[in-house]
Amino acid sequence: MSDVLLTVSGVSKHFGGVVAVDDVSFELKAGEIVGIIGPNGSGKTTLVNIITGFVRPDKGRVVFKKEDITGKPPYHITDVGIARTFQMIRPFYQLPAYKNLIPSLFSPRVRRLLGGKYGDRDAVAMDILEEVGFERDSSVPYKSARNLPHGYLKRLELGRCIALRPEVIILDELFSGMSIAEVTSTVPIIEKLRDEGIAIIMIEHRLRELFQITDHVLVFNFGRKIAEGTPEEVMNSNEVKEAYLGSEEIEEEETAC
Amino acid sequence: MFAAILIYGFINSSILALVAMGFNLTFGISGVANFAYGAIYIFAGFLVWIFLNTLGVNYFFSIILSFLSSFLLGYLMYRFVILRVRGLPLSEVMATFGLGLAIMELFRYLDFVGVKYSLPVFIDGSVSIGGHFIDYQRLLIAVIAVVMTVAFYFFTHYTKLGLAFRAIAQDDETALTLGIDPDRIGAFSLALGSSLAALAAIIILPLGTISVENGYEVLINALAVCIVGGLGSTVGVIVASVLVGYSQTLTANYIEPHWMILVSLAAIAVVLVVKPSGIFGKQKELEERV
Amino acid sequence: MERRKERIDRGVKVRSDGIYALNSYREVFYLAFPRLIPILGLLVICPLFSEYWKEVFVSTAVYALLAVSWELLYMGGLISLGQSLFYGVGAYIAGALNAYWGVPPILSLPIATLVGGVFCTLMLLPVLRLRGIYFAMVTLVLPLLLSRFVEATRILGGTEGLTGIDSFSSQWVAFYLVQVALLVAFFGFRRLEGSDYGLVIKGINDNDRAIMSSGINIYWYKTQILFMAGAVGAFAGAYGAHYDMFAGIPGFALDYSILPIAAAAVGGMGSFAGPLLGAFILVPLSEILRALGALRIVFYGLFLVFAVVGLPEGLFHFIRRKYEQIERWVEVDKG
Numbered sequence: 001m002s003d004v005l006l007t008v009s010g011v012s013k014h015f016g017g018v019v020a021v022d023d024v025s026f027e028l029k030a031g032e033i034v035g036i037i038g039p040n041g042s043g044k045t046t047l048v049n050i051i052t053g054f055v056r057p058d059k060g061r062v063v064f065k066k067e068d069i070t071g072k073p074p075y076h077i078t079d080v081g082i083a084r085t086f087q088m089i090r091p092f093y094q095l096p097a098y099k100n101l102i103p104s105l106f107s108p109r110v111r112r113l114l115g116g117k118y119g120d121r122d123a124v125a126m127d128i129l130e131e132v133g134f135e136r137d138s139s140v141p142y143k144s145a146r147n148l149p150h151g152y153l154k155r156l157e158l159g160r161c162i163a164l165r166p167e168v169i170i171l172d173e174l175f176s177g178m179s180i181a182e183v184t185s186t187v188p189i190i191e192k193l194r195d196e197g198i199a200i201i202m203i204e205h206r207l208r209e210l211f212q213i214t215d216h217v218l219v220f221n222f223g224r225k226i227a228e229g230t231p232e233e234v235m236n237s238n239e240v241k242e243a244y245l246g247s248e249e250i251e252e253e254e255t256a257c
Numbered sequence: 258m259f260a261a262i263l264i265y266g267f268i269n270s271s272i273l274a275l276v277a278m279g280f281n282l283t284f285g286i287s288g289v290a291n292f293a294y295g296a297i298y299i300f301a302g303f304l305v306w307i308f309l310n311t312l313g314v315n316y317f318f319s320i321i322l323s324f325l326s327s328f329l330l331g332y333l334m335y336r337f338v339i340l341r342v343r344g345l346p347l348s349e350v351m352a353t354f355g356l357g358l359a360i361m362e363l364f365r366y367l368d369f370v371g372v373k374y375s376l377p378v379f380i381d382g383s384v385s386i387g388g389h390f391i392d393y394q395r396l397l398i399a400v401i402a403v404v405m406t407v408a409f410y411f412f413t414h415y416t417k418l419g420l421a422f423r424a425i426a427q428d429d430e431t432a433l434t435l436g437i438d439p440d441r442i443g444a445f446s447l448a449l450g451s452s453l454a455a456l457a458a459i460i461i462l463p464l465g466t467i468s469v470e471n472g473y474e475v476l477i478n479a480l481a482v483c484i485v486g487g488l489g490s491t492v493g494v495i496v497a498s499v500l501v502g503y504s505q506t507l508t509a510n511y512i513e514p515h516w517m518i519l520v521s522l523a524a525i526a527v528v529l530v531v532k533p534s535g536i537f538g539k540q541k542e543l544e545e546r547v
Numbered sequence: 548m549e550r551r552k553e554r555i556d557r558g559v560k561v562r563s564d565g566i567y568a569l570n571s572y573r574e575v576f577y578l579a580f581p582r583l584i585p586i587l588g589l590l591v592i593c594p595l596f597s598e599y600w601k602e603v604f605v606s607t608a609v610y611a612l613l614a615v616s617w618e619l620l621y622m623g624g625l626i627s628l629g630q631s632l633f634y635g636v637g638a639y640i641a642g643a644l645n646a647y648w649g650v651p652p653i654l655s656l657p658i659a660t661l662v663g664g665v666f667c668t669l670m671l672l673p674v675l676r677l678r679g680i681y682f683a684m685v686t687l688v689l690p691l692l693l694s695r696f697v698e699a700t701r702i703l704g705g706t707e708g709l710t711g712i713d714s715f716s717s718q719w720v721a722f723y724l725v726q727v728a729l730l731v732a733f734f735g736f737r738r739l740e741g742s743d744y745g746l747v748i749k750g751i752n753d754n755d756r757a758i759m760s761s762g763i764n765i766y767w768y769k770t771q772i773l774f775m776a777g778a779v780g781a782f783a784g785a786y787g788a789h790y791d792m793f794a795g796i797p798g799f800a801l802d803y804s805i806l807p808i809a810a811a812a813v814g815g816m817g818s819f820a821g822p823l824l825g826a827f828i829l830v831p832l833s834e835i836l837r838a839l840g841a842l843r844i845v846f847y848g849l850f851l852v853f854a855v856v857g858l859p860e861g862l863f864h865f866i867r868r869k870y871e872q873i874e875r876w877v878e879v880d881k882g
Contacts, residue, residue: 355851
């Protein structure tokens, strides 16, 4: 058993009368990919927002490497090593793609890891973009984000996370809006990150692609974790079947935003 | 002494509530922070004076005309200025601020300065309450403030137009799909806010002289009440006016009248530090967390 | 045959990368010319005017400093409606140092700049966490609060203000000091804007969520730009106090708040050259219109409205486009 990086224990959050997240606990180990699935509105994104400090939980604790990070501001949580992508992407549209990575490379965390120096940020940004599938010798990395197709912007988000050299990456519906070819080319990038020892949480609606790369899945419904285990286990569980009953078309339900 | 503070504090609170109501209404419905609010207040006051003294219209019709002009001014402001920068709060702020400044300083330039710029009270005389003489005008202010707040509550909760207002305030895109035109409601909200400013001016200004500084003071008081109570909240305005009103009266009584406006300013500062959305505020998006 | 307008970049700059590829002196001149205008204009051409106009250019530079400071805040998404806060604080600090303890301008200016910057930062620190119009509201309120405070407590000379403050040793020192300070602030901030630091600041305005999730403490960065803007504004105030030999409540007056915003709006927000250009249009213009007295502020107000509503781009961006691009009509076939 490798060491536990992130522990979420008994986390709950209400918005008015709605229970968004209800008493959720799980653990994340280095070098593992955990998938989180569930119908829309089942509290997946709220959970991510709680872990990354954008929402303060009513109850429960989030512990990262023995440090209690519950309710800490988002920049602090990123600083200790948890990076995330957003479901609703909002890149800096007027900037060239590679400049979108500059804030991440400019962060105190990266400077600390580089021993107080920033290095040549533009060059590093180009390297990372190549890593996430931007064609280095083309004009693509220089194009302003406004002119890039959606699939590239999604991978730009991933690049933004990688630039932070995190220990945990949380991908909030990274695959949604990507073409099949794009997903196929993105999967090896994620697997490579896992092999480097980074722990990854993936929230996904595209189950087929998700099950290719993960063997540990959490299922959410109405804010509660209703099942946990390998893809086969959870898909055969009665509770999961119930949750998904009548929502066979889940793959078409992907939020385009 | 105690009774006097109680009475005058209540009147002061009524004044604040009246002054803040229009600003709050506009913000609550269309999200426009009308920084020209103080300008409209003195605009209405001076207009009554002009009708009354320069054009010789009788007092009642002067008031009506001024009231309608303010309504029109608010509407035109929306139509020709705010509509073009709608949805850009910072541009809205700058545009209304610039406009308000232009209006107020125009009056200063036209030499509307001096004691002669005052309006007659509605009913002369005073009444004794518990040994303290309260003039009818002040009494009227208190009554109108109470009536207005009650009427307002019913308007926004029980009439079709009021409900449409609240729908817009909640989500203008959804309201659009329900057949409510946000631009028409927005224009109306500004016009209504402006005419409330005019109403406040018409009944409050007879207490003293009309001066350009009034405009700035009114804007600050309106901001203070709305920030303390929570922008866009009707209940907040009432509670905040009482809070700020009584603290102002106490300050004026025990320290110095000079410090009264300082109370408003300090109240803004304190609330913004302690609870930025105000006592009854629901403006969640103003706080940093997503 | 139909015609359409075509815009062509002059092509000196590799636009996507902000890298300049210079091949000839002509191109060097092309790039240097716009930058030389403010330098030569302020240091060489302005002094050629009469004494009266030199004084006008001094007050223009003071307003321009406030406008540049305003633009820095705007870059970070903070709209200041009270640049007079910075001016008044700077003026009172320098004035008090000089009037009470006889500190000469050579010391009082830097002290007022730094202390004023810190003081303004501390005053505005609580609202830095809030978005939208709150910062604007509080900056509008604070100068009024301070002037009422001075009035009520009668400290720092009360309504009379502090008089008899030392002036600069000569008119030339005074003139060049403020022009050089303006150029330093202007080119310094431009440099900052072009750097990765500036990118982060603009990013906060654009999408604070993304900057936060990059592990950057946005409040700390906002505090930094607030300090820089406050310091520049306080310098303008301190300079003004020594130049006018007076520091008082007029330092918190609306002139110092509205003119920088109007200048930025007329000249073009979103670049530092815009507010500078705007200040050098509006202040001399108001000198010409001096006979109008209080009507000045009316004009500033209206300028602001017109600029925000009708000319959101501002003059500078328009000029720059004309300079960087060739426009021509080309004929196109209809088929």
